[in-house]
Amino acid sequence: MIRVGMIGCNRRALWYAALMNELVPEEYAALAPASYHHMTYYQHVELQVAYARGMRVTKIYDPDARAAERIAAAFRKRPTVAASIHEVNEDVDAVLVANEDGDGSAHPALAAPGLRGGVPTFVDRPLAATVKEARAMLRLAQRNKAPLLSCSHTRMLPHAARFRARFEELGHVERGFVCGHGAQPAQIADAVELALSLFAEGFGRPVSVCSMGAQPCEVMLLECAAARGGAKRQVLIDNTPHETPRNAIWAKAMGAGPPLDSPAFDAFLQPEGGVAVPKALREMVRTGRSPMSPARLIEPTAVIEAARHAHNAPRAVPVPNAR
């Protein structure tokens, strides 16, 4: 049994705990009714989603001790509420930093003790608020041989991978579009990571970004360079604050021929991307390696940071090459 220390006692932490089958259904229903609803379907008490086996959340920590106490009661086997960020990293095999709506600026401090101790660590999206901080976290992880993973569940969605597999029907994708599910930093990261996984990976790196709207990253226009100097691919990301059905995100690919529209990647589907995270963490414990390259870990932060600089600026801002 892999012992997991969980940092950040919020609904996102509960979501990941549910994907490790760690929660008492009724307690989960009381604390996060919407997530419970989407994981049970209509006539079930127990969660109906796939979960990562062989993992146990043994410790939890939140700077707000009351928040930690509140969610501790929801676990099938009550985890220890750690008194400090250092304590949550002791006697665990892996650490998961859960982020509900933050911009990643708290992550370096939250992840550092575990990384220093060589603990395999997952940091929820975005890895950090700046590339500088992200690189520092990677250096810390490398120095201490701590496998580090950071991503959005949208990057791990099998439905997105299947959508991408259809791009061949277009011959060549010239433009991409992601209609995100909100304007919070974590929601922006979800949309950016989906956009990168669909339209940049296997094509070319993001080279520049523009941003406009009432707040940074509200509407982003990303340009990706073709691997062999061909035409650039433009990707539009709409993070306007709005309500989407069941927290849905959509994508669209355009090229020669009729465009391809994704299904709604909504709250019913998103746990299938989420469950890949604890599974990856389990593998990191087993192998001592991260499944993602440093470049892929940093790239979303690089894009978002550049977009913040580009916001309502006269021209596009280059995205630092993370590859």
Next chain:
Amino acid sequence: MAIVSRSDSAIRVGIIRCDTHAHWYAPLIEKPDPQRYRKAHRGCHYYFYEPSAPHRPRFPAVRGMRIAKVFDEEDRTRAEGLSEAYCGRPKVCHTLDEVSDGVDLVYIADCNGEGEDHLRLARPGLVKGVPHFIDKPFAYRLKDARRMIAIAEEHGTAVMCASLLRYVPHLARFRTSLANIAPVHSLFIPNYGPSLACLFHCLSIAQHLLGEGCKSVESMGTEYCDLLRLRYRRSHALVFGARGTEPKRPAAAAQYGHSGYCVSAYGAGGDVHTPRIDDYLYPHAGVRIVKMARQLALTKKPPIPYETMLEPVKMIEAARLAHNTGRRVDLEDVR
């Protein structure tokens, strides 16, 4: 003074600039000789006649109109070609001024242009009191569009401008489906080509689906107007590739090369997508527009409110002011 022809009571139409759009609207104004029309413009014949019966039109011409004069100042052979599609009956004019003499309506065709010459081309006829149907974009600058309206009003006539995308019934039906996902928060309109004409189509799509009342425009991108954001009271429209390069569209069975738009809408209730609205469907809108042009000729009153026609031009002006300035330009500030 121009009057409706007494001999056959048909509205006599003069066409300026015999480009693809002139050939496109021509069979809706008056039925041509199919064989000659095919020779004059194979592409238009392709869309306007039944594939299995190339002599049978897919869309009947609007009754009571005939093409009386044609003119092309850049290439006279284009005017001659169009005239030839009607067995040489429409008179090929030598001068711009001549086109608006003795006709009841002037149509200024513009397939894929910028509208920079519309005021110059319309002025001679408007001062004679001849109603004008001006192809999209209405004008390159808002002041030109306003000037055309002013000249028309001074001389007791009217002008109209209409994009096919504003009147295509398929978009009207799509608009009704938006209720299924209401409230709509985002409309996504990928553009097809780099000209202002194409952009005007996109803006007309937004107007068609979200109605009038665009509040402001933002524009950004490494190329001019890569992305336009039109803000409405409760939603926005994103015009992507607003003046970007034309996508490569190799002609093949599955990847045909017609002009077309696929629009998506996203709302609290989900997402809906149009079918591909393309050259095969545009003539449905063309019939409606030619009927409006006929009404214009008969009444000398604009069949569409001027403010409706001007809104896309205002959006374009606002986009010019907004592009890469990092600011939102309110339409009410555009003069």
